[in-house]
Amino acid sequence: MDFDLSPKVKELSARLNAFMEEHIYPNQDLYQQQLQEMGYGIEHWENWGAVPIIEELKPKARAAGLWNLFLPDSGKGGGLSNLEYATLCEIMGRALWSAEVFNCSAPDTGNIETLERFGTEEQKRQWMDPLLAGEIRSCFAMTEPDVASSDARNIGSTIIRDGDEYVINGRKWWSSGSGDSRCKLFIFMGKTDPDGADVYRQQSMILVPRDTPGITIKRMLPVFGFSDAPHGHGEIIFDNVRVPVSNILLGEGRGFEIAQGRLGPGRIHHCMRLIGQAEVALEKMCKRALQRHPFGKPLADQGVTRERIAQSRILIDQARLLVLNAADKMDKVGNREARKEIGMIKVAAPNMACQVIDWAIQAHGGGGVSNDFGLSYAYSRARAIRLADGPDEVHRDQIARLELRQYKTQ
Template identity: 55%
Template sequence: MFELSAQAQDFVVRTKDFIKNEIEPIETAFWNEVHTLNEGGDWTKWQWPAQLEDLKNKAKRAGLWNMFLPDPILGQGLSVQEYAHIAELTGRSLIAPTIFNCNAPDSGNMEVLWRYGSEIQKQLWLKPLLDGKIRSVFCMTEPEVASSDATNMQATAVIVGDEIVLNGRKWWSSGLGDPNAKVIIFMAHTPDETKDRLHQHSMVLVPIETVGVKIERMLPVFGDYDAPHGHGEISFENVHVPVENFIGGAGQGFEIAQGRLGPGRIHHCMRCIGAAEKSLELMIDRGMSRSAFGQEIIKLGGNLERVAEARVAIDQARLLTLYAAYKMDTLGNMAALTEISAIKVVAPNVLEKVVDMAIQIHGGAGVSRDTPLTGFFAQARSLRLADGPDEVHKSMIAKLELKKRGYGSAKKVM
């Protein structure tokens, strides 16, 4: 079921070699430079080390570029399930997804423009994103409402003549601090009494320099601003953009969001699995290299059982995620709703558990920046909220299970 084509196998091998030879040797020094360059929350001064562009150009020349996009011309023509194996490899590194131009939120935004964008939108925004010349932002979550129910959205995108007028406030807009962020996808309520509640929201393209767009602040995650990427709060006050900036038309926001989030959840979950594998390796190496009370610490306090538990959990999560990707490829996103929600619960929780074990065995080093473990932990805990919290996905799984037994429609169950 999960057999890879010769093309996909080649990408896996070359990606693994690139990470081993080009990224892993410089990653510690790279992040040390990032932290030196970007101390504090003043995103107006944030910058990436010059080495990032060198690595991106190397990846591009190697053909390891835009591998997430199934289009054989604009991307590499890999299926969701084939790319999942590559996403796992990139998850072992906090910088690899960016080097391969396969990082969130850009990959999801590029898929939106590829699937639903007009030709003009593709030329203005998709092409420079695919070329790695600019970065993008996705604005959905809001500070004043429970965003686990997206219909709570208060931001508005109202048609006035040949323009769209945008108002509202968003936060946890990832990538907003990036010095190369140039365009925002803004999701908002477009009131229309003739449509049901799932067809009254829209996605709108907004150049970040548009009058009325104001970056309010960057939000730290566990005290770390994640510079120079950042997660920001941003306000829109009477922002005017042409009506042509609707993606797919007014009222299509939720339909587009589901198309965006399906593959994106596979990517996130497989990166979690890659990070969990890296964490397990670090845990074992640390445990075998340190001794206490006359033996290696890996053999103390139930640590060997924890290694076994980690192996079982990682492999289960991987198989479930690959199965979800397989169903998406063969039957479509709607047929894989249970599996997509299941992996969104399972993978971040597995990563959180494995990283916690690894941190514990590292002692004080585990909570420092000397290893990637704190970054992995923040990633895991944040993903239990991002793209829908665990509770929403569990509710979806339960709803679908009840429906299989004939207990009402989706609306009645909820």
């Protein structure tokens, strides 16, 4: 394994770091101030839209050649491998709002990759091109409140053909991105063959324009009290929503196949952003430990604080190497062959981030659980990722089954 950065990625990393230093870090407080001024509470989600500082910085990021870096193969993105993009993703992850500045934020990244890999030329022209241009946003609608969605075979929503149209019915939640007024597209997962003998061929994915009649967004769901505006996580009713047959992705029964192609790179992105957040938390912990003097000496002189700082460094570096290994394997043998490594990072990185951020909170005392230091929000994001894209338990189960498989033939 060779994790040395190529000259291209070294140059991109330098440019990205410079951009973050000049435009992102100095505007952290302004971003929060603008959210407050725009009234981004859960109860006013209908008014959510673009945050001015993000829109101001997007043209600068594009002019700097830091745009759509996540997209590897279409000629419209960065042309980077998963391993190469991972380093850049960690840098962007240091500020939770910065990914959108570079048009590299979820769920658009996953939806663009889905369209690029599985969409028709017409679907790409209608939806992928404006997403790549940053003109619209999108949402991925898969999880449901009435079933255990960690097993997609349980999904109850339906996509039933009626002549030249599909009729869509279902109730979704945690549909991330649906709160943004710029969201124009849902990628919806449901069953086209609910009674089919092959349970992995019952599901399909279909493109649903946001303004299609029959769609009702009931509410945005808070995460530990945070609204995640203007992104949001919606509970949505699809009531006899009709779209053309041409909106199906790849064909009926291909939903699981698409999901596997979509989720692998997204897990790399999630994990590397979390590593960026953990690095920031460790920095804050170290600075706080040197500044605060309880009981007559710096926190940094307390044995328990030093132990936590040391253990944080170990955990972060372990997680980073694990993620880079998974990204490298994905590049070499594909998502399916790397599914054990992908599952491992999806467990390891969020748990690591939760622990490191928790120790940083403890070092900040009461301030740590306030909004003053950004740690409470960072913790909420890290904790939520232990459920997003599959909970820890599902990934551990898959890892164990794959590990056991090699012994069953002996």
